[in-house]
Amino acid sequence: MQKADIQSLEEAFQERIDKEIKIEPRDWMPEAYRKNLIRQISQHAHSEVVGMLPEKNWLTRAPTLKRKMALLAKIQDEGGHGLYLYSAAETLGISREEMVQQLLTEKAKYASIFNYPALNWADMGVIGWLVDGAAIVNQVALQRTSYGPYSRAMIRICKEESFHQRQGYDICLQLARGSKAQQDMLQDAIDRWWWPVLMMFGPHDSESAHSADSMKWKIKRVSNDNLRQKFVDQTVPQANFLGMNIPDPELKWNEERGHYDFGEIDWEEFWQVVKGKGPCNKERLAVRNQAHKNGSWVRDAAVAYANKYN
Ligand code: FAQ
Numbered sequence: 001m002q003k004a005d006i007q008s009l010e011e012a013f014q015e016r017i018d019k020e021i022k023i024e025p026r027d028w029m030p031e032a033y034r035k036n037l038i039r040q041i042s043q044h045a046h047s048e049v050v051g052m053l054p055e056k057n058w059l060t061r062a063p064t065l066k067r068k069m070a071l072l073a074k075i076q077d078e079g080g081h082g083l084y085l086y087s088a089a090e091t092l093g094i095s096r097e098e099m100v101q102q103l104l105t106e107k108a109k110y111a112s113i114f115n116y117p118a119l120n121w122a123d124m125g126v127i128g129w130l131v132d133g134a135a136i137v138n139q140v141a142l143q144r145t146s147y148g149p150y151s152r153a154m155i156r157i158c159k160e161e162s163f164h165q166r167q168g169y170d171i172c173l174q175l176a177r178g179s180k181a182q183q184d185m186l187q188d189a190i191d192r193w194w195w196p197v198l199m200m201f202g203p204h205d206s207e208s209a210h211s212a213d214s215m216k217w218k219i220k221r222v223s224n225d226n227l228r229q230k231f232v233d234q235t236v237p238q239a240n241f242l243g244m245n246i247p248d249p250e251l252k253w254n255e256e257r258g259h260y261d262f263g264e265i266d267w268e269e270f271w272q273v274v275k276g277k278g279p280c281n282k283e284r285l286a287v288r289n290q291a292h293k294n295g296s297w298v299r300d301a302a303v304a305y306a307n308k309y310n
Pocket of ligand 1: 039040043044045047048051052078109110111112113127131132135138199200201202203207208209210211214220224274
């Protein structure tokens with residue numbers, strides 16, 4: 001294709017984006033848009049799938065049958081979110097097998113947060129409240145992303161994430177209204193998860209390699225720092241309602257800005273976790289690899305069935 005032809009295609013593409021017309025799988029798109037989307041959507045899918053692991057350990061230790069049922073439903077939802085997202089990425093011309101291999105061989109990233117351990121039952125409350133809470137803030141914005149299949153997947157996912165956040169907050173509420181030991185357990189979980197949760201939104205805008213392109217193409221609708229601020233602003237009153245403390249001495253309402261000021265993230269820790277050196281990176285990937293191996297007979301049976309009856 002001539003250079004001038006590509007330029008006019010690119011202009012028409014950007015015009016569609018600017019007019020808020022969704023890009024669909026068969027539409028022409030710049031190669032860099034396609035690659036960036038595959039990267040983000042597949043990482044997002046991997047995050048949902050690996051994200052099941054910190055909570056799964058607590059299924060057998062849930063304090064009541066009702067809590068167990070709610071947690072089980074939530075974890076299954078996360079697996080389903082991974083599947084919607086893999087399907088959305090497949091429409092861009094990558095196979096699910098390739099994406100899964102990228103995860104299993106550490107070529108693809110997944111959210112840093114899932115490399116931290118879940119040590120006690122209060123962690124189930126705090127993961128639902130804070131981790132799903134942060135995921136929602138990010139994902140509500142992604143409902144308006146420019147790529148049709150991703151946007152539609154996000155609309156469905158957001159509905160389910162709201163239930164996840166509420167089931168987590170409900171666990172926290174019960175612990176907060178419980179004994180001193182339960183309150184201490186909750187505070188300890190908040191202290192351990194707060195900073196890693198703030199890291200979920202990614203590096204500062206000035207350090208974010210993909211933001212300029214992603215914002216121009218409306219893959220991302222709100223910047224990393226603005227989403228993080230939104231999350232802090234909406235979460236502090238929820239912590240206050242629980243009577244719990246946020247472990248940040250610099251956290252303070254700023255009347256002039258109309259937002260909370262908060263302290264600096266330990267970026268060294270963030271990048272270590274992203275590079276595979278977090279507390280649970282090795283364990284998470286080992287479990288995923290083993291699960292993939294254990295499931296090989298199911299995949300073989302599905303292929304054999306399809307070959308026989310299609
Ligand atoms: N962890 O240029 P940017 C959930 C990487 S779902 C690991 O700013 P971008 C549900 C980034 O990939 C949670 N890596 O990147 C649930 C890039 O590396 P690359 C997942 C991170 O893409 C709840 C490099 O740093 N949500 O929780 C992280 O523009 C409970 C430079 O960064 C999504 O994936 C990180 N936190 O912005 C499940 C939402 N941050 O690819 C179970 C969709 C950055 O060049 C239980 N994704 N990096 O090698 C997004 O919105 C964006 O991808 C961001 C990062 C905002 C995460």
